[in-house]
Amino acid sequence: MRFTLSLVLFLLFLFQCSSNDSNLIPQSCKEASNHDPNLSYDFCVSSLEANISKNNPPTKLEDLVGISIQITKTNGTNIIANILKLLNNQTFSQYTKACLKDCFDLYKGSISTLNDAMVAFKSKDFGTANIKLSAALDTSVTCEDQFKDKKGEVSPLTKENKVYFQLNVISLAFIQMFNQHT
Template sequence: MKLSQVFYIIFLFFLVSQVNSTSDMIEQTCKSCAAKSTIFDYNFCVSSLNNSPIDLPSPTNLSSLALVPMLQALDNATATASTIQQLLISDDDGGFRGACLRDCLELYQDAADRLEEAVRVFIARKELGTVNVMVTTAMESAMTCEDGFRDRDGYSGGGAMMWTSPIGGENYKLFKLGQIALCIINMLSSSVTSITF
C-alpha cells in the first residue's frame, strides 16, 4: 500500500470519527432535554440540530450547538413575518382573521428582533440570562399569535367557536426551536455555575 493511500485512509477515519462525535453530542443533548420535559420533541431536536444553518466545529461543543436553534428560530420568525404580510395582501377582508394576522405580524417582527439580539448577545458571551429572556419572549410571541385565533369574534353562544390559524405550524415550530435553545442555554448556565462556585 502506498503512503498516500495510508494517509487517505487515516484522513477518512478522522473525518468519520468527527462526524460521529458531533452526532453523539446532538443525540445526548436532545436526550437530556427530552428527559427534562414531557412536551419536548426529541426527534424534532435531533433533526433540527443535524440541519444546522452554520458549519459546526468538530468536535462540537454546547456553545456552538446553542446557536443552531437560535438561528433557525430567527429564520422561522423572519419567514413567518413575510408569510403573514403575503396573507394580509391576498385575503385581508378587515374582519377577525385580518385583525389576528396584523397582531401576529407585530408579534413576529418583535420576535425576529429579539432573536437577532439574542444571537448577538450570545456570540459576544454576555449574560446567558439575557439570552434566555429574549428567546422566551420570542416563544411567547408565537403562542400569543396562536391564541389570538382561538378567541371568539363576538360569539355569545354556549359552545366555543374556534378560528383556524393559517400559521399554526410556524407558531409551533418557533416554540419547539425555542425549547431546544433554552434547554441548551440552561445546560450552559449550569456548567458555568458549577465551575464558578
C-alpha cells in the same frame, strides 16, 4: 512497525473525535428533551441536522446554542413573509386579518428579541439570554391564542406557531444546559 502503530493510533483518535462530533446533536437533543416536556427529541434532531453546515459542523454545545437561535430567527423571518402573503387573501374575515397583523408585529419584534438573546449569550449574560428567548417563545403562543378569542375563528398559522415554539424551546434548553455545564 512503529510508523504503522502511530498511524493506527492517530486514525483511531480521529475516528473518536469525529464520532463525538457526529453525536453532539443527538446527545444534546436527548439531554434537552429529557429535561423539558415541551421539547420533542425527534424534532430537535431533525431541525438541527437539516440546518447545519456539513462543511462546518458544530463541535460543542455552545455552537448549538448559536445555531438554534439562528434557525429560530430564520423560521420567524419566514413566518413574517407568510403572514404578508396571507394578508392578501381576500377570503379571510376582518377579524382574522386583524389577528394576522398582530402576529406580524409580534414576529417582527421577536426577531429583534432573538438578536438581543444572541448578543446576551455571546457576552455570557445567560439570564438576559434566557429572558429574551422566553419572550420570543411567547410570540407563537400569543399569536395562536388571539384567534381563539372569537368563536369559530381558526388560525391559519397553527403549524407555523407550533414549529416556532419548538425552535425556541430548543434554544432555551440548550442555553440552560450550557449554563449548567460551564
